[in-house]
Amino acid sequence: MSSADNSRIMDKAGISRAISRLSSQIVERNGGVKDLLLVGIRRRGVPLAERVADRIQQLEGERPLVGQLDITLYRDDLSTIGPRPVVNRTDIPEDVTDRIIVLVDDVLYTGRTIRAALDELVDFGRPRRVEAAVLIDRGHRELPIQADYVGKYVQTSDSEIVKVMLTEYDEEEQVLVVEHE
Amino acid sequence: MKLIIKNGHVIDPSRGVDEVADLLVENGLISDQLKAGSTADADVFDASGLVVSPGFIDLHVHLREPGEEYKETIASGAKAAAAGGFTSICAMPNTHPVNDNASVTRYIIEKARDAGSARVYPVGAITRESKGAELAEMAEMKAAGAVAVSDDGRPVTNSQVMRHAMEYARDHNLVVVDHCECLDLSARGVMNEGRISTLLGLKGISSTAEESHVARDIMLAELTGARVHIAHISTRGSVALVRAAKAQNIPVTCEVTPHHLALTDAAVVGFDTNTKMNPPLRSDEDRAALIEAARDGTIDAIATDHAPHHSDEKMLEYDRAPFGVTGLETALGVVLTKLHYEHGIPLTRLIGLLTCGPARAFSLPGGTLAPGTPADITIFDPSREWIVDPQRFQSRSRNTPFTAWKLRGTVSATFVGGRKVFP
Amino acid sequence: MAFNSKDLLGIRELTVEDINTFLDTAESFKEVSARAIKKVPTLRGKTVINLFFEPSTRTRTSFEIAAKRLSADAINISASTSSLSKGESLIDTARNLEAMSPDAIVIRHPSPGVPHQLSGLLNASIINGGDGAHEHPTQALLDAFTIRGHKKRIEGLSVAIIGDIMHSRVARSNVHLLTKLGAHVRIAGPRTLIPPHYASIAGDSAGSLVVSNSVDDAIAGADVVMMLRIQRERMSDAYFPSLKEYSIQYGLTLPRLDLAERDCIVMHPGPVNRGVEISSEVVDSNRSLILDQVTNGVAVRMAILFLLVERQTRKPAQGEAQQ
Numbered sequence: 022m023s024s025a026d027n028s029r030i031m032d033k034a035g036i037s038r039a040i041s042r043l044s045s046q047i048v049e050r051n052g053g054v055k056d057l058l059l060v061g062i063r064r065r066g067v068p069l070a071e072r073v074a075d076r077i078q079q080l081e082g083e084r085p086l087v088g089q090l091d092i093t094l095y096r097d098d099l100s101t102i103g104p105r106p107v108v109n110r111t112d113i114p115e116d117v118t119d120r121i122i123v124l125v126d127d128v129l130y131t132g133r134t135i136r137a138a139l140d141e142l143v144d145f146g147r148p149r150r151v152e153a154a155v156l157i158d159r160g161h162r163e164l165p166i167q168a169d170y171v172g173k174y175v176q177t178s179d180s181e182i183v184k185v186m187l188t189e190y191d192e193e194e195q196v197l198v199v200e201h202e
Numbered sequence: 203m204k205l206i207i208k209n210g211h212v213i214d215p216s217r218g219v220d221e222v223a224d225l226l227v228e229n230g231l232i233s234d235q236l237k238a239g240s241t242a243d244a245d246v247f248d249a250s251g252l253v254v255s256p257g258f259i260d261l262h263v264h265l266r267e268p269g270e271e272y273k274e275t276i277a278s279g280a281k282a283a284a285a286g287g288f289t290s291i292c293a294m295p296n297t298h299p300v301n302d303n304a305s306v307t308r309y310i311i312e313k314a315r316d317a318g319s320a321r322v323y324p325v326g327a328i329t330r331e332s333k334g335a336e337l338a339e340m341a342e343m344k345a346a347g348a349v350a351v352s353d354d355g356r357p358v359t360n361s362q363v364m365r366h367a368m369e370y371a372r373d374h375n376l377v378v379v380d381h382c383e384c385l386d387l388s389a390r391g392v393m394n395e396g397r398i399s400t401l402l403g404l405k406g407i408s409s410t411a412e413e414s415h416v417a418r419d420i421m422l423a424e425l426t427g428a429r430v431h432i433a434h435i436s437t438r439g440s441v442a443l444v445r446a447a448k449a450q451n452i453p454v455t456c457e458v459t460p461h462h463l464a465l466t467d468a469a470v471v472g473f474d475t476n477t478k479m480n481p482p483l484r485s486d487e488d489r490a491a492l493i494e495a496a497r498d499g500t501i502d503a504i505a506t507d508h509a510p511h512h513s514d515e516k517m518l519e520y521d522r523a524p525f526g527v528t529g530l531e532t533a534l535g536v537v538l539t540k541l542h543y544e545h546g547i548p549l550t551r552l553i554g555l556l557t558c559g560p561a562r563a564f565s566l567p568g569g570t571l572a573p574g575t576p577a578d579i580t581i582f583d584p585s586r587e588w589i590v591d592p593q594r595f596q597s598r599s600r601n602t603p604f605t606a607w608k609l610r611g612t613v614s615a616t617f618v619g620g621r622k623v624f625p
Numbered sequence: 626m627a628f629n630s631k632d633l634l635g636i637r638e639l640t641v642e643d644i645n646t647f648l649d650t651a652e653s654f655k656e657v658s659a660r661a662i663k664k665v666p667t668l669r670g671k672t673v674i675n676l677f678f679e680p681s682t683r684t685r686t687s688f689e690i691a692a693k694r695l696s697a698d699a700i701n702i703s704a705s706t707s708s709l710s711k712g713e714s715l716i717d718t719a720r721n722l723e724a725m726s727p728d729a730i731v732i733r734h735p736s737p738g739v740p741h742q743l744s745g746l747l748n749a750s751i752i753n754g755g756d757g758a759h760e761h762p763t764q765a766l767l768d769a770f771t772i773r774g775h776k777k778r779i780e781g782l783s784v785a786i787i788g789d790i791m792h793s794r795v796a797r798s799n800v801h802l803l804t805k806l807g808a809h810v811r812i813a814g815p816r817t818l819i820p821p822h823y824a825s826i827a828g829d830s831a832g833s834l835v836v837s838n839s840v841d842d843a844i845a846g847a848d849v850v851m852m853l854r855i856q857r858e859r860m861s862d863a864y865f866p867s868l869k870e871y872s873i874q875y876g877l878t879l880p881r882l883d884l885a886e887r888d889c890i891v892m893h894p895g896p897v898n899r900g901v902e903i904s905s906e907v908v909d910s911n912r913s914l915i916l917d918q919v920t921n922g923v924a925v926r927m928a929i930l931f932l933l934v935e936r937q938t939r940k941p942a943q944g945e946a947q948q
Contacts, residue, residue, distance in 0.1 A: 091653065094665035094695075094931075108653040108931070144662040397822040401637070403737040403758030403794060406820070473738030517716050519736035521757070 030175055031196035036156070036187075039172030040069070043154050044076035046170050051121055056149065057085040058117065062092060062126040062138050063109055068189040069156060070125035088113040090124075095137035111141065118146035123170075127185035129155040132166035157196060159183050203245075204228050205620060210249030210581060214256055215554035216561075216570035225254055227577040230620035234573040249581055252614050255553045256571050257289025257578030259560040261379075261457055262354070262433060262505035263530065265291075265322070268309065269298025274510040274598045276310060279530070280319035282508070282597035284624040286530040287556075287613040289578035290321040290568055291508075295332065296355035302327035302338040304346035311347045319623045320616075321578075323349040323566065325379065328367045334358050337367060341374045350564050352379035354433055357415055359385055361422070368428035377455075377564055379431045382415035382440070383407075383481070392521045394467040394482040402470065404521060407482050413439040420447040423454050431563055432456040434507050436481035438491035445500045455563040457505040458492050460529055460536040461603060465489075469603060475516045475523035476603045479509065496555060497547050503560035504552075506533050510599030528602050531595050535609030538584055543610055549584065577620035586612045628932045632744045632751040635760035636801040641831075644769070644802060650928035651770050651921070657694065658924055668697035671728040671934050675701045676718075677754070678734040683895055683919065684754050684763070688731050691926035697728070697934070719743050728934045732756070750933040758792045764894055765798035767925040769806065771918050772849055775890055780807030780831070785843040785885075787875065788853030788902050789864075791818045795894045796853060797826070804832035812836045813843035814853075814875055817864040840875050847885040851892045852877050852903045868901050877903045882912065890914050 031039065051057055054077060061070030067089045078084035091109040124138050135153055142151065154170035159177045177183060177198060184197040205227040212223045226233035226244070265279040274282075276293070283291045293310055295301035301310065307324045314322030326343035330336045332353040340351050351371055357380060358364040364380070371378045388411040393399050395406025416432055420443055423430040432444060435456045447454045461479065466489050469477040477483060495501045509526025516523050537556070541547040561569025568578045590607045592600035616624035628646050636644070657665055673692040675685050685701060692699035702722075722730060729750040732740045737759035744751040755761040773779055784803055790796050790812055803810050804827040812823060812834065819836055827834035837843035844850055855871060865871050882889065891903075891913045899905045907913060 094657070094667040108650050108928075110653050110656050112656075140666065144660060144664070146661065395820075395822075397825045400820040400822045401797070401826050403756070403760070403797060473741045514714070517714070519715060519734070519742070520738045521736045 028197045028199050029195050030198055031173060033194040036194060036196065039156055040072050041076055043170045043172055044073050044080060047073065047123055047152075047154065048077055048081055050169070054081050054083045054085045056119065056121050057123065058088060058115060058120045059085055059123050059125055060088045060090050060113065060138075060142070062090050062124060062134060064190065065185055065187055066124070066126040068187050069127060073125060073154065086114050088115075090138050090141055092134060092137040092141055095141045097133060097137065113145050116146055117142065117148045119149045122148045122151045124151065124153045125155075126153070127156050128183045129153070129158045129166075129168050129171070130161055130183075132162045132164035135166050136164050156185055157183050203620070204243060205247060206244040207247045207249050207254055207579070207581065210252050210254035212254045212571065213550055213553050214571040215550050216256065216558035217572060219571065220550055225571065225579070227579070227617070227620045230577055232571050232573050232575055232577050247581070247615065249614075251583065252581050253549065253553075253584050254571075255580045255582065256557040256569050257580050257616065257618065258287045258534070258556040259503075259566060259569055260288045260291045260506050260508070260530065260533070261431070261503050261560045261564060262459075263291045263293060263508040264296065264510065264526070265293045265310075266510060267297060267313065268306070272598070273512055276313040276322060277317035277319070278596060278598045279508070279510075280314060280317045280322055282528075282530040282595060283320035284616045284618070285596045285613065286532070287534050287580040287582055287616055288320050288530060289580065289616060289618045289623075290323060290566060291530075292323045292325050292349060292564065294325050294352060294354045295327040300327050300331050301325070301343070301348075302330050302332065304339065304342040307343045307346040307348050319618070321618060323347070323564075325350045325352050325354070327351065328353045328358055328378065329363065332356060334360055334363060337363075337370060340371060340376055344374055344376055348376075349566060350377040350379050350431065352381070352433065354379060354381045357381050357383045357385065361418060364419070365422050365426060368422055368426040368430065372426060372428040377429045377431050379433050380415070380419050381433050382412050382419060382435075384411045384414045387411035387414065392478060392482070393470050394484045396467055396485050398467040398470055402473070404470070407480075409437040409439055409484070409488070412437050412481055413443060416440045416443045420444070420452055420454055423447070424450075424452045427453065429453045429455070434459050434462065434481055434505065435501070436462045436484050436492070437488045441491045441495040441500055445495070448500065455502040456500075457503040457560070457563070458496060458501050459505060459507045460533045461527060462489065463492055463496065463504070464536045464540045465603060473520045474603070475518065475520055476527055476601050476605070478520060478523055478525055479507070479527050480525035493541065493545055493547075496541060497545075497551065501555065502563045504533065504537060504555040505560065506530055508597075510597055511601045513600060516601045526601065528595070528597050528599055531597060532590055532602055532604045532609070534582060534613060535588065535590070535611045536604060538611035539609045542584070577617055579617040581614045581616075583612050583614050585610055588612055629936065631933070631936070632740070633762055633929055633933060634740050634744060634751065634753050636762045636765050636798045636805070637760065639762075639805070641805055644766070644805060647766050647925065647928055647932065648770050648773060650932060651766070651925045654927040654931070655921065655924035657927070658920070664694050664696060666696045667931060668692070668695040668728075668934055671697040672726070673697045673699045673930060673934075674722060674725075674727045674730045674749075675699060675754070676722065676730055676732050677701070677703045678732075678739075679755070681733055681755070683922075684733065687919070687922040688754065688926050690923050691930055694923070695927055695930055697930065715739065715743070716746065719746055723747050723749065729930060752929060752933065755794050758794055758797070760798045761794040762798050763922070763926055763929060764795050765802040766929070767918060767922040768799055768851070768892060768894070769802050770925050771892065771914055771921045772890070774917070774921070775914065776848060779803060782808045782848040783811065783846055784808050784849040784851060785811045785813065785837075785847040786851045786853065787813045787840055787843060787877065789818045789855050789859060790814050790823060790853070791820050792856070792859070793853050799851065800827055800834055801830075804830040804834055807831040809833045810835075811843040811847070813840045815865050815871070818859070841881065841884055844881060844884045847889055849890050849892065850877060850882065850885055854894065854896065854898060855902045872901050876901060877907050879904065879906050879910070882907060892918060895919070
């Protein structure tokens, strides 16, 4: 792996600040916690959603419900992804109908993950509104999809990978931009 | 016309010959080697590094003619025999119609004469249409050229009929050949009963299905004094029964197939129907007992039970495919590779099982290089390796379990009555 | 985690890792079956043929539902309606099917080995839906999934399998699977219906396999009792004297079940002969997981179809198209 310093675009404190900002924007836009359901997209969207929920609790004194979505079965690229996909559980704790859903993911790139998540979500019911919150928007969209809340916009080239590293899964908490191996 | 086979390793177990020597063939007969001085005008076959043996004799082949010529004909079977080093083959009677009367016997002999390859000795049926009820006209068939009687393909289930068959055959000095299988015990079985059949869920044929009939036939041989030959023995128990009978001088002989010596029921695991034959491939212990019996002389002959089937018939569900595999063109390679090179059985013993052993069992001519006898000779290279490719068989059928096997031992030339029939 | 065979022919060929891949993946599909909309688009445009040479409602329906919940097109061909009854050979039938480019073919056939024989001839993934008395791998996987769901483990469990062992592909596949995963399997039934070499088929797996002397011995202390269906026609082959005697000697009743562990679960691959191999009281008791088995069958078969068909469409690694 290349040296962390020259490829790091966000450190631990930066991630924490970005989450705070996202959390405030979400409650501000939606006027509080009522009807709010945060849905993390596996894998790293799940701990991010939990952290946003924690932060909202600090701000509002009430914690929104959190669910998780595994979009493997809804992907449109099963035949082109490399390693074998592992199908994990999807866990939506409450009927989504008439709720405000905020999809939470680490990186917004082609938009295909959000597309798959939307497809899966509507199989659970008819939400009032669906929004998207991401830690990083790196551009290169292949679908007309935008996030409502973005932690940081980053200019990248197609040959780069944005690595979001969280202590739930990784040793160090940071965001790196590295060359594709 | 003279032929001299020079510098071959001559092995003739009928006379205890095992030496490098020249062999002279004159007017279709083996010549007295002492007079081998004037050979200037003879054709020469250089057999340096090769074994020169009496022509092989196969007591058990199915030529399918008349009736199923799409599987094999007498001509194609005789050619396959010559290619495998066999100069004489005994044709089992389970054709359509069954060889249960002298006219069918004569038909086979005429067809074989026309083919002009290996000698074909018909085996007549024991009972009419091999139905196990009324005796076939054994004496008539013998007069027409039959050398033994058998209902092969199925056993004679009625013990009283078998007793009468033995008594009658004894009168006419015919060997009674039995396919030993208790049909009640083997009912619908398709492979050996054992661990593998249990794993595969295929219906098993127990050793007892064979051994109970072998025991019965030995007891009937003792009772009647008839000569009984047990076809294709396949189990340790059958070996023990024959060994005990021979120790008591009961007139019983037996044969074993190359595939029972080389393979076990483990070969069935991939559901290849070319591993399906009757009797079935047996266990490791059975195979070990057969090899030991081949070594110690309990077994009299190696016979192929050459049973050609069309690939359309074999490419069926395992339990619906017909029994049987071809064997004439792989016998020598399998026997040498498995018994000589792997199990150290001497060449003289193996050649005995392919020549004088079978000749004695059925009282056939041949099986010897004695001067004055017809020059039926097989010359083979005992060490040359080859890969079994059924597309190259002379036989019309390809149903062998040995496809792609690497074997050692190839036939260099086959002579029948001094005439080269292969290659 | 990987399953890299084209086909699912039997449990015997699988590794412990393969088995766990199927079971773990099935957990996720069970969740799909619990949704309001029980359908995901994963195998849209794929074709699954159910080729049944034997009558079967349960397995065929289960595969059909599994395929449809994955958005695959499922086509059922049964022996009575296909060209098989017109004397077409098995091989020709297979080639005709191949010409229709299915992605997976589920085969049930009365002859052992047919799925193996066809696997070499066809590009489609072959799933053994039961071949004679040989194997029924999808049933064993759903049984294991059901046991694991209730007991949270398989290793170390005592499992009694009782009945017509000889003719049972379910028993064979379960013996392979459970012993591979470390369970201790006891077999019992009339001696006429237990092949003499049965105790040897588990090979050198982590668990153990014994043939018990009696049904009571097998059930004593068992964590799981699996009853097998007895077929009426076995009587005519002199395997046992009468259904009445069979049910008294070898059937599962509540008093007999008292010999097992208190939390013992009862399973049956179906269809059940009430009052023959198992009493109605046992079938309807809270220890019976017979209906759970049916429910789980769909999730397990979804996992199997997904893992096999997805493998087929997967191209060599091109790097992640997505983050």
